[in-house]
Amino acid sequence: MATSAPPLGRRLDWQTVRVESTEPLGRRARLLKLGVTDWPGHLPGQHADVRLTADDGYEAQRSYSIASAAHEPGVSLAVEHVEGGEVSPYLTTEIRPGDAFELRGPIGGYFVWEAANGGPLYLCAGGSGIAPFKAVLEHRERFARGVPTTVLYAVRSPEHAMFAERINALATSDPALQIVWTYTRAAPKSWRGYARRVDAAMLRETAPRPDARPLIYVCGPTPFVELVASTLVELGYAPESIRTERFGPSGE
Amino acid sequence: MDTLDANELDGNAAAGLLASVFVLDATRARIVCAACGHDAALAEQRAFALELGAVLRCPNCADITVRIASTRHGVFIDMRGAQVVHFV
Numbered sequence: 001m002a003t004s005a006p007p008l009g010r011r012l013d014w015q016t017v018r019v020e021s022t023e024p025l026g027r028r029a030r031l032l033k034l035g036v037t038d039w040p041g042h043l044p045g046q047h048a049d050v051r052l053t054a055d056d057g058y059e060a061q062r063s064y065s066i067a068s069a070a071h072e073p074g075v076s077l078a079v080e081h082v083e084g085g086e087v088s089p090y091l092t093t094e095i096r097p098g099d100a101f102e103l104r105g106p107i108g109g110y111f112v113w114e115a116a117n118g119g120p121l122y123l124c125a126g127g128s129g130i131a132p133f134k135a136v137l138e139h140r141e142r143f144a145r146g147v148p149t150t151v152l153y154a155v156r157s158p159e160h161a162m163f164a165e166r167i168n169a170l171a172t173s174d175p176a177l178q179i180v181w182t183y184t185r186a187a188p189k190s191w192r193g194y195a196r197r198v199d200a201a202m203l204r205e206t207a208p209r210p211d212a213r214p215l216i217y218v219c220g221p222t223p224f225v226e227l228v229a230s231t232l233v234e235l236g237y238a239p240e241s242i243r244t245e246r247f248g249p250s251g252e
Numbered sequence: 253m254d255t256l257d258a259n260e261l262d263g264n265a266a267a268g269l270l271a272s273v274f275v276l277d278a279t280r281a282r283i284v285c286a287a288c289g290h291d292a293a294l295a296e297q298r299a300f301a302l303e304l305g306a307v308l309r310c311p312n313c314a315d316i317t318v319r320i321a322s323t324r325h326g327v328f329i330d331m332r333g334a335q336v337v338h339f340v
Binding site for chain 1: 259260261262263264265267268271272273274275277279280293294295296303
């Protein structure tokens with residue numbers, strides 16, 4: 001007689017979540033604060049899947065980074081508006097507090113940084129690739145303030161930047177944290193910093209030296225990640241010290 | 253090496269589907285390519301991911317290492333392209 005075996009561990013399943021509030025993140029993205037009832041807690045850098053189901057049963061799903069700090073309650077997703085996309089236009093322009101969708105997460109242990117991993121830390125973000133690093137930086141602020149950390153954030157223009165105030169605030173109170181911006185399309189008039197796409201010179205100037213053995217995380221659109229990761233290897237950084245997370249077509 | 257496709261992602265994109273099957277984190281699992289022997293994390297595989305599944309390819313030789321399909325009959329995983337899948 002067959003009896004079903006008890007589950008050996010926890011597999012992820014979809015759950016219905018409700019939007020508690022939303023706020024703009026720069027010009028093209030939105031932060032969704034979600035009310036979750038069944039959430040085991042997440043790690044800095046993890047993501048979650050969102051599934052939308054139309055009235056006719058058609059389903060579409062996408063992955064979004066969890067931007068909220070792991071030690072704070074709740075889950076916030078950063079969603080960049082992708083023109084003509086199936087999911088993000090709804091999430092960035094139509095969804096309202098109280099609306100519900102399905103969520104699966106938290107996901108992934110590879111693109112994660114915790115205080116115990118140490119440093120120095122070098123975080124390279126392209127566009128909305130900053131979202132997982134916002135969670136990493138808040139975790140670091142709480143549990144590992146002294147870890148030398150440099151963030152290189154490539155974004156089209158100041159208006160496209162996400163979490164700019166929050167990230168700058170973290171850095172102003174912490175000499176071990178340096179934020180380097182590069183504006184790839186339009187920089188402010190008086191801007192004296194980088195105003196071009198990321199290249200080998202910029203990486204060499206901003207990253208800790210290879211012999212400092214930094215832990216490197218790169219997140220952004222696929223072409224950005226490919227370029228940054230391969231250039232860092234050419235500059236002498238060990239491939240196994242570089243963790244990458246790519247996402248699909250974006251506004252960048 | 254073939255040309256880069258902006259729609260190409262990495263193994264992280266298949267992680268949600270894999271987490272609905274495996275209890276251990278699949279993104280950190282090491283995949284040894286059956287074609288070239290390259291050893292890389294599942295998250296580092298090149299990926300074409302769709303709602304209903306994903307095709308993962310070796311980051312070194314681009315041969316297919318893992319295919320995943322989610323159907324109404326369950327989740328199918330074809331790992332013929334991997335010599336070893338090492339969960340850590």
